[in-house]
Amino acid sequence: MASRLNCHSTLLISLLFLAPRIALPAGDTPPQVTFNKDVAPILYAHCAVCHHPNDIAPMSLLTYGEVRPWAAAIREAVVQRVMPPWHADPHIGEYINDPRLSEQDIATIDAWVKGGAKEGSPEDLPPLPEYNNSWHIKPDLILAIPEQTVAAANQDDYEYIYVPTNFKEDRWIRAAEVIPGDRRVVHHATVSVIAADKVPTGKKPGENLGPFEFRTGQVNHLKPDAPVSDDGCAPSTVPGLESFSQGYLNHVAGIYLPGHLAEVRPPGYALKIPAGSYLQFQVHYSNRLKEPVKDRTSIGLVFAERPVAHEVAQYEIWNNYFLIPPGDNAHKVTSCFTLPKDLTVVAYTAHMHFRGKSMTTEAIYPDGRHEMIFNVPKYDFRWQETYFLKHQYVMPKGTKLVTTAYFDNSVNNPLNPDATKAVRWGEPSNEEMMGFWLAFADDVPQTPKQEVNRLDATQ
Ligand code: HEC
Structure with missing residues (x-):
């Protein structure tokens, strides 16, 4: 003292x-x-x-x-x-x-x-700062989903809602912010760019279950007897499961997570929304109230001034096969992902639920050098910032990203919904996720075609 x-x-x-x-x-x-x-x-x-x-x-x-x-x-x-x-x-x-x-x-x-x-x-006293409703950016265009009614005492529910952009030409987005219509029921919302011919007409994306998933209501979970590997870097010998870690390519326009503010990209960096695209709003609703609640979540977009030198996209890297034992206060889970191409690193995000404790990511370069690139020593579910780098840097093809997360499933974690439960992957926040998201840029504006996008892969 x-x-x-x-x-x-x-x-x-x-x-x-x-x-x-x-x-x-x-x-x-x-x-x-x-x-x-x-x-x-x-x-x-x-x-x-x-x-x-x-x-x-x-x-x-x-x-x-x-x-x-x-x-x-x-x-x-x-x-x-x-x-x-x-x-x-x-x-x-x-x-x-x-x-x-x-x-x-x-x-x-x-x-x-x-x-x-x-x-x-x-x-x-300096002049009071002024705020335009709840936007932290000045949107050039706001696109909203049609009004949804979230039923009273609804359990977790993932909705996929498709909103046409009606863009007649390709547009470049420098900044974006997703604002929930009603924060009491919107747990998170991810808005991704999707081609018009990829908008599902039959099954919703969430209904395309992986081999080890099951669904209750509108959410997916890992089956309790699915293969277990806390080490996402270990080779898989499980039939039908190529590896325990996955990296999905996503063109994220904006995201609402607790504590996450507007997505403002560095000058010269922008997301491309091709002419005629749709925006897919994946909204995680959870209504604990006794009455139904109406929601119209929206995204505000700020257009980039041309020319744009760097096109941004994101790899979302997961290990979904962990098992966190009851009471364990420091359970280690890893994931591994090897870059399929050269890219410029723009930002990082750590995503876990209530039991998330810490996360680090180490890059192992093709020349064997190791470098710690990201560390969230005290993860807090209520604050899921995206960390935008001051100095973007090139990561060569073949770089291996090793992410290590710790989970606290003990009674000492005040956010823990249930310390007596063995926890596996699941969409509701009382189950867990282990994700490291790497926002990157391609120097020559182009949409990579060879990678697998989760939606493409599951259709
Ligand atoms: C990104 C948004 C954000 C910013 C910026 C921010 N706060 Fe907060 N603050 C919150 C939220 C949300 C809460 C309530 C939840 C929580 O405590 O985590 C909070 C809670 C607090 C509390 C209550 C903590 C307690 O004891 O319960 C204090 C005091 C506070 N903020 C002060 C500040 C001060 C001072 C600053 C600037 C130096 C600041 N905040 C900046 C969002 C913010």
């Missing part, structure tokens, strides 16, 4: 000398850190994007009146670096969307709270 206090006072002292905003006034009066002058600019820049009315955070942090009751909690959240949320190890990779506060901002908030959380002079 003493050393922590020391560390803060050192920071504060350096602040007093360095920060022009806290210049010492003449005379002996100690400088006062105020909300209006010092704290509001930090909150507006780093917190208000979620902490304003009708957004994902439970309280608005815009006015002094709103912020004051939270002062102690805010200090705690920023000193512990719980807020703003960020789960990638900052020592591995640098990310464009890293929202972490500087040491100086943390010291300012700390000093403000310790100094009595004063309001300050009204003329120091």
